[in-house]
Amino acid sequence: xxxxxxxxxxxxxxxxxxxxxxxxxxxxxxxxxxxxxxxxxxxxxxxxxxxxxxxxxxxxxxxxxxxxxxxxxxxxxxxxxxxxxxxxxxxxxxxxxxxxxxxxxxxxxxxxxxxxxxxxxxxxxxxxxxxxxxxxxxxxxxxxxxxxxxxxxxxxxxxxxxxxxxxxxxxxxxxxxxxxxxxxxxxxxxxxxxxxxxxxxxxxxxxxxxxxxxxxxxxxxxxxxxxxxxxxxxxxxxxxxxxxxxxxxxxxxxxxxxxxxxxxxxxxxxxxxxxxxxxxxxxxxxxxxxxxxxxxxxxxxxxxxxxxxxxxxxxxxxxxxxxxxxxxxxxxxxxxxxxxxxxxxxxxxxxxxxxxxxxxxxxxxxxxxxxxxxxxxxxxxxxxxxxxxxxxxxxxxxxxxxxxxxxxxxxxxxxxxxxxxxxxxxxxxxxxxxxxxxxxxxxxxxxxxxxxxxxxxxxxxxx
Amino acid sequence: xxxxxxxxxxxxxxxxxxxxxxxxxxxxxxxxxxxxxxxxxxxxxxxxxxxxxxxxxxxxxxxxxxxxxxxxxxxxxxxxxxxxxxxxxxxxxxxxxxxxxxxxxxxxxxxxxxxxxxxxxxxxxxxxxxxxxxxxxxxxxxxxxxxxxxxxxxxxxxxxxxxxxxxxxxxxxxxxxxxxxxxxxxxxxxxxxxxxxxxxxxxxxxxxxxxxxxxxxxxxxxxxxxxxxxxxxxxxxxxxxxxxxxxxxxxxxxxxxxxxxxxxxxxxxxxxxxxxxxxxxxxxxxxxxxxxxxxxxxxxxxxxxxxxxxxxxxxxxxxxxxxxxxxxxxxxxxxxxxxxxxxxxxxxxxxxxxxxxxxxxxxxxxxxxxxxxxxxxxxxxxxxxxxxxxxxxxxxxxxxxxxxxxxxxxxxxxxxxxxxxxxxxxxxxxxxxxxxxxxxxxxxxxxxxxxxxxxxxxxxxxxxxxxxxxxxxxxxxxx
Numbered sequence: 001x002x003x004x005x006x007x008x009x010x011x012x013x014x015x016x017x018x019x020x021x022x023x024x025x026x027x028x029x030x031x032x033x034x035x036x037x038x039x040x041x042x043x044x045x046x047x048x049x050x051x052x053x054x055x056x057x058x059x060x061x062x063x064x065x066x067x068x069x070x071x072x073x074x075x076x077x078x079x080x081x082x083x084x085x086x087x088x089x090x091x092x093x094x095x096x097x098x099x100x101x102x103x104x105x106x107x108x109x110x111x112x113x114x115x116x117x118x119x120x121x122x123x124x125x126x127x128x129x130x131x132x133x134x135x136x137x138x139x140x141x142x143x144x145x146x147x148x149x150x151x152x153x154x155x156x157x158x159x160x161x162x163x164x165x166x167x168x169x170x171x172x173x174x175x176x177x178x179x180x181x182x183x184x185x186x187x188x189x190x191x192x193x194x195x196x197x198x199x200x201x202x203x204x205x206x207x208x209x210x211x212x213x214x215x216x217x218x219x220x221x222x223x224x225x226x227x228x229x230x231x232x233x234x235x236x237x238x239x240x241x242x243x244x245x246x247x248x249x250x251x252x253x254x255x256x257x258x259x260x261x262x263x264x265x266x267x268x269x270x271x272x273x274x275x276x277x278x279x280x281x282x283x284x285x286x287x288x289x290x291x292x293x294x295x296x297x298x299x300x301x302x303x304x305x306x307x308x309x310x311x312x313x314x315x316x317x318x319x320x321x322x323x324x325x326x327x328x329x330x331x332x333x334x335x336x337x338x339x340x341x342x343x344x345x346x347x348x349x350x351x352x353x354x355x356x357x358x359x360x361x362x363x364x365x366x367x368x369x370x371x372x373x374x375x376x377x378x379x380x381x382x383x384x385x386x387x388x389x390x391x392x393x394x395x396x397x398x399x400x401x402x403x404x405x406x407x408x409x410x411x412x413x414x415x416x417x418x419x420x421x422x423x424x425x426x427x428x429x430x431x432x433x434x435x436x437x438x439x440x441x442x443x444x445x446x447x448x449x450x451x452x453x454x455x456x457x458x459x460x461x462x463x
Numbered sequence: 464x465x466x467x468x469x470x471x472x473x474x475x476x477x478x479x480x481x482x483x484x485x486x487x488x489x490x491x492x493x494x495x496x497x498x499x500x501x502x503x504x505x506x507x508x509x510x511x512x513x514x515x516x517x518x519x520x521x522x523x524x525x526x527x528x529x530x531x532x533x534x535x536x537x538x539x540x541x542x543x544x545x546x547x548x549x550x551x552x553x554x555x556x557x558x559x560x561x562x563x564x565x566x567x568x569x570x571x572x573x574x575x576x577x578x579x580x581x582x583x584x585x586x587x588x589x590x591x592x593x594x595x596x597x598x599x600x601x602x603x604x605x606x607x608x609x610x611x612x613x614x615x616x617x618x619x620x621x622x623x624x625x626x627x628x629x630x631x632x633x634x635x636x637x638x639x640x641x642x643x644x645x646x647x648x649x650x651x652x653x654x655x656x657x658x659x660x661x662x663x664x665x666x667x668x669x670x671x672x673x674x675x676x677x678x679x680x681x682x683x684x685x686x687x688x689x690x691x692x693x694x695x696x697x698x699x700x701x702x703x704x705x706x707x708x709x710x711x712x713x714x715x716x717x718x719x720x721x722x723x724x725x726x727x728x729x730x731x732x733x734x735x736x737x738x739x740x741x742x743x744x745x746x747x748x749x750x751x752x753x754x755x756x757x758x759x760x761x762x763x764x765x766x767x768x769x770x771x772x773x774x775x776x777x778x779x780x781x782x783x784x785x786x787x788x789x790x791x792x793x794x795x796x797x798x799x800x801x802x803x804x805x806x807x808x809x810x811x812x813x814x815x816x817x818x819x820x821x822x823x824x825x826x827x828x829x830x831x832x833x834x835x836x837x838x839x840x841x842x843x844x845x846x847x848x849x850x851x852x853x854x855x856x857x858x859x860x861x862x863x864x865x866x867x868x869x870x871x872x873x874x875x876x877x878x879x880x881x882x883x884x885x886x887x888x889x890x891x892x893x894x895x896x897x898x899x900x901x902x903x904x905x906x907x908x909x910x911x912x913x914x915x916x917x918x919x920x921x922x923x924x925x926x927x928x929x930x931x932x933x934x935x936x937x938x939x940x941x942x
Contacts, residue, residue, distance in 0.1 A: 031725075038732050049742050056744060063755075098589075101561070101581045105744055115567065118577045122743045124818040125561040126825070126849055128581060130731035131589050137728070145720060160709075241709050245609060248716055252605070257496065260593030264503045267580070271510070275578045276518045276565050279543060283567075284525060287540045291530050318884065349585045362587060369586055376585035 004176065011184045024149045025192055032138050032196040036203040039093040039134035046104050050085045053105060057083050061412050068407035073400040074320020076407040081107035084389050084418050086382040089373045091211055093204045095136035095365075097374025101128055106386050110397060112330035113390045114282040114338050117383055118275070135200050136368045139193075139219050140361060141255060144226040147189055148247040151230040153240040154181050155454070160240060174455050182234075186227055193223055211371050214428060218371070221435045222364040228442035235446040237453035254361045262355045262362070270348045274341035278334050286330025294322050300332060301325035311402040321402045324394070342380060349377055353431070360435045370426045381421040392416045464639070468632040472640025473647065476614065480648050486610045490652055493606060497598040501660045504553040504594050509668055515545040515564070527894050531887040534874040535796070538867050541569030544859050544899050546576065549846030550669040550676050554661060554683070555596035557847025560588060566856075568863035570800065570870070573807050575743075576856060595660060596841050599653065599687055600834060601723050604694045607649055608715045611698040613708035614641045619942065620707050628941060635935035642692075642699045642931070649691045658684050678906055679844045686844075689920055690837040696927025697833075703934050706942075726832045727825065734824035740817035746810060753806045758798070771798055785880055792883055793874035800871065804864050811860070815853050822849060829919035836919040843913035850912045851904055862899045869896060 015021060061080055068076030086104045103121040131137070155178065158164040171177045197216060206212045233246050289297045294313055298321075302309050313322050356362035369375035396415040480486050522543045529540070545565045552559050563576030581588055591597060615638065618624035627637055661680040669676055698715060705711035741749065758767030775794060776782060784791045829836035842848035870893075877888045910917065934940050 034729075038736070041736060045742070049744055052744065056748065098581075098584070098586050101579070101584075103743070118582070120563055120575045120577050120579065120582065122575070122741070122746055122814065124735060124740060124821055124849075125558040125852060126818075126822050127731050127735050128561040129558055130728055130825075133728045133732045141724065241712050244712060244716060248605075252602070256591055256597075256601070257593065259587050259590030260597065261499070263584070263587045263590070264507070264593055266587065268503070268507065271514075272583050273514050275583065276514070276543075276545060279565065279567065279578075280518065280521060280525075283540070283543070287536075290536060291532070345583060345585075348583070352585050352587050355587075362590070365586065365590075376583075 008180055011180050015184055024146050028146050031142055035133055035135040035138040036200050040204055042096055043088045043093045046088055050087055053083045053085050065412050071407050072404045073407055073410055077110055077397055077401055081109055082393050083107045084386040087420050089423055090206050091372035092374050095368040095372040095374055096132045096134045097369035098376055099374045102379045108390050110394050112282050112286050112327045113387055114278050114331055114334045140365050144251055147226045147230055150185050152243040152247055154234055156240040156243055214371050218364055218367045225360045225435055225439045228439045232442050232446045235449035254359055258359050259362055266348055266352050270344055272344050274337045278337045278341055281337055282330045282334035285333030286326050289326040297325050297329050300329045308402050324401055357434045360438055363431050363435055367428055367431055385421040389418045465636050468636040469640040472637055473643035476641050476644025477648055480610055489606055497595050500593045500598055501595045505664050508548050508553040512547045515547045518545045529890055531890050533887050534870045537893055538570035538870045541567055543567055546855055550665050551845040552847045553664050555841045555845035555847055556592050556594045557842035557845055559847045562852045566859050570867045600837055607694045607698055611645045612702055612712040612715050615703040616705045616708045616711040634941055638699055638703055638931045638935055642695050646692050646695045650688055654684055654688055683844050686840055693833045693923040693927055700930050700934055704940050722832050722834045730825045730828045734821035738817050738820040750806055750810050754803050757802050789875050790878050790880050793871045797871040800867055826915045829916045833923045836916040839916035840913040843909045846903055854904055
């Protein structure tokens, strides 16, 4: 065995024999397992609910039709709900993201849509506040701590107990001594993370496909980033206590303070008063029509659906065609603020992506949520698919409503099937490259500092 | 125990903290962050409340200026209620961002409170929100760790501890003196700041002098003072048990991670997996099933409503619905409302019960994690807690029920059964209805909800003092 190999072997052995390494690695594995368990539990429950939707829908329609027998379709059409759902991708178990905050099933009537889109899911707000302990939390929050625990005293401990001086005087190359120490630690960190990641892939039954690969890639870059941060602090050549304090402070800054401040910035830069405005406008837009002449309302409706002009709308009494035209114009009147709301939400997304460019922690979390399709953008896609379904349903039932067909004569379940928003493969490269740049910059600075603080150092008395 | 020694050591600790630069630098960072947090929090809450108040006014204006309408149409026109934030929420955001901000109240249906801030967030919110409470709960303990980890362990390392012990001071005196010194420093640095922020914030947000809010503020200051004492006791105890400053720092950082990251998250996820709560579909299905079992107002042959019909006819001594002096349709509608509201409330209480059971894990774990204790009590006092939001939901449902009942009453007496839908009543009827006004929990109720955490905080102080006494009696910890 060559000397250099032997040193590497001894270094590995020396590092692995430390008590901290074992404890930290085991606790992280345990958290990983709990994270997988928690993630699959939450998502499995959601999926189970989603699977029950078809039956719920069928029973619901059956009972509505049974009640409506003998009445015209226009009367019965007021009652049924139509369910839509947001199926979870396989990767949602890894990164639950916003799936616990946003509803994953919605039910809409044929009435104006805007007031029905923002119904919330029933959830315990304290659970939402505390957040999920899923695999992404383990990797994003806890893994940096493992990296810190593994590396903070890589050199300083030997300096503190005097071994470093012996190393310096006996080794041929101080550079390779430092590189050895770091490489051993990096290798063990990577092996631990790979093991936990593979365990996650198996436990969560993630498909061996491109998104899984992307997931692994993001985590790899993220781990390299934190390792570089550690190497940077080590390269300052200070004491173990200093390193630990500094690294924990950096962790707190990147994981808690920075996102906290960024969040305030996003909320105040892009406020969303449109949320309540949309609801108010839609409600007024529809209800005011009752007290107005019917013709203008109908004209708005005919502008989009001219084929119904042939059905007479009596001017002095209620008719179902008029009722649904009123609902439709409620939506028309709130369409502007609704569009603006979506636009604002995209602005928020964009702004926070820009902010994340300066903080790989946020960036990595956003990437994981993107891959898992559990972010706000994915939820907006779901809302849009619900809107599209609402339109399909209205258009399916309009002819029966205007014809005043009897309830029992039409196929209530014959409307076009709901098309859930499919998996969206978003562009991840930009954010990944930014994270890599930060890593490279960190590494470059560290190398310079190592040269200054460790290699080109003249022996000073009592150093 | 010698008070004089404790005093001397305390003063010495105070002086030594202020002599070095690092604590002041850290303090400068924390001061900046907490001023920023307070200011942005205050700005956000006042802007938000203005927005909500404007929306409330708009809805109220629409309501008051509506033309003559059929009362049942007004029941469907419904009402929108906008939740406003409590004056102290600028200090502790609590659950505010995760609960809905507006609810649509209409006949027949209990809608969810929608439009939460979290629903419009792309996930950055989940890292935690920057509020003054966050700074005090999470970052100040870290500050205490950084200024205090070497307080006893350092003395062991440089041999000063032995010299001190050779003099008249007992080990307990030294530990207590250290605790007093560090606690007084944190109190002096943070409590006046907290007090001033709370006072300015509360007075400007609640537009004037409000004794209830001031009392809450005073309690908050008191409890945070207690919390800092608990953390200091913990830091001094760990420092006294460690052989050197480095071990002490490592142990304390580990404890910090446990207390602030690991335990809270595990507690809540554990709670929600032990006590399952229904999701929305299951919740609604259960209510629907029970309502249709009780009585179905759409079904002409339903036994419950046949009975109502027979009883009504008998009561007025007539033999047909047309001959009744009141509108039977309204009567049926109100009966349907009574049934569904009763069943909804029952299920809603069960749901809240399930959530409370989930939250109880975090409540009881306050005895193992002082952060949970202060987090819970702080939310209770700031009015951003689970119980305040539940109260909001209950009050809006009550208001919805009363309003609908009132409209059905008008329908019953002023609309005749024949040609029901063609009639209208004067808008004055609707204008007389009271506006919704949220009545917040009383301070007594808030404290009762936080009782477990409150007790836990006091137990922590006692346990801290007891452990210092214990540590001081062990020779091993003096070396």
